Amino acid sequence: MGDYPTKQMQSRLELTDQIFGPATKYEELRDEIYCQIMKQMSSNNNRFSVEQGWQLLWLCCGLFPPSQSLLKHTQRFLESRRRETLAADCLQRLQSSLRMESRKLPPHQAEVDAIQQNSTQIFHKIHFPNDTEEIFEVATNTRIKNLIQNISKKLDLASADGFSIFVKTHDKVLSLNDTDYFFDSLRQITDWSKKAKRIKDGGGPVNVPYLVFFMRKLWFNVIPGRDAEADRIFHFPQELPKYLRGYHVCSKEEMLNIAALLFRIKVSNDKNQLVMIPKMLKELVPADQLKAMSENEWKKSIVSSFNKQAGMTVEEAKAAFLKVVCRWPTFGCAFFEVKQTSEPSFPDIVRIAVSKEGLTIFHPKTKDVLANHPFNRIANWCSGSTYFHMTIGNLVKGSKFLCETSLGYKMDDLITSYVTMYLREQRAVQTRNHRFNM
Structure with missing residues (x-):
């Protein structure tokens, strides 16, 4: 809160970790945290200090509630300061934390950053396999399953079943547990990565960049054509790399048909691009089949298949690709x-x-x-x-x-x-x- 000088410069997250970290582990410490924050805000004439105190209390109310014996005092404290910008929101968060399981870890960087900007709304970027991304609101008490439902609804997917949230760090891609809180999961993964990196690099401050992805994880009841949005955003971009790596068993006829479809997806109906086929083969043909024919033979055969598909749109070509690969036993593996x-x-x-x-x-x-x-x-x-x-x-x-x-x-x-x-x-x-x- 800035009332006492500190010996060393520390980031906001390091300070909130020191305050809330032990209390997320040990319930006995939670009342002490509430008491200390409220006490330091009482009869405090330093406006800057009080503002910092409200930000800490806002974080605290979202992590865990006080005990029953302190609850009434905390509610009275908040109700007596209704003119304060964050008081009503703290009260609401407190009521919510009473109904839910307490958070297991201290606040995430995104939560600390948001409240420091005096924003009670927290937004996070979610990436999709088709190289697009969207911003979603994520609350302190948002569980992974809630976020999956929200994303599915916003994308107008037929069903959220089989989809999952993944976090990608420099060396891992981890699927998040549906029942966990979103920010607890992020903390757990980034903290674990920081620890591993610190050991590897020999100490010192460590920054762990990460990306959050929403993808299909379980491939059941996936029938191409049934959910066009899921096909476009997930099924096609997730299945294409597996095909090009040569994981499936397929006939020459199927490969030529697919190569022409993939070429159409790249260039639409632009026949001027046909001369580029030999240079694009790695993007059209499975890696283990590239040498099955010469570049010119591939080109000739792909052009022939391409002409048979005349009039097909890019989206129809993606759907046609999925309709071929879904017949194979290795589809969705x-x-x-x-x-x-x-x-x-x-x-x-x-x-x-x-x-x-x-x-x-x-x-x-x-x-x-x-x-x-x-x-x-x-x-x-x-x-x-x-x-x-x-x-x-x-x-x-x-x-x-x-x-x-x-x-x-x-x-x-x-x-x-x-x-x-x-x-x-x-x-x-x-x-x-x-x-x-x-």
């Missing part, structure tokens, strides 16, 4: 190249695909299926920074599949999410049957 150490008959490097059906292991070059493991056959799984392990079949007598990978956390999270979804569906069916039989 998440792919991971890992080093396996448990199956002597498999190559050292295998490609694992996680889909709504379960987990499939492929030969990375021939794309032959080496093994299929439906979710109900996977007894357990675990991951660390360098591995992913799972047990197939019986937990005691089952076979173990061991992998070396830095993306184990992603595989773990995806399998957990699919299994959780199926268990939720199972419980819903059982509940309906129970009601029907009563």
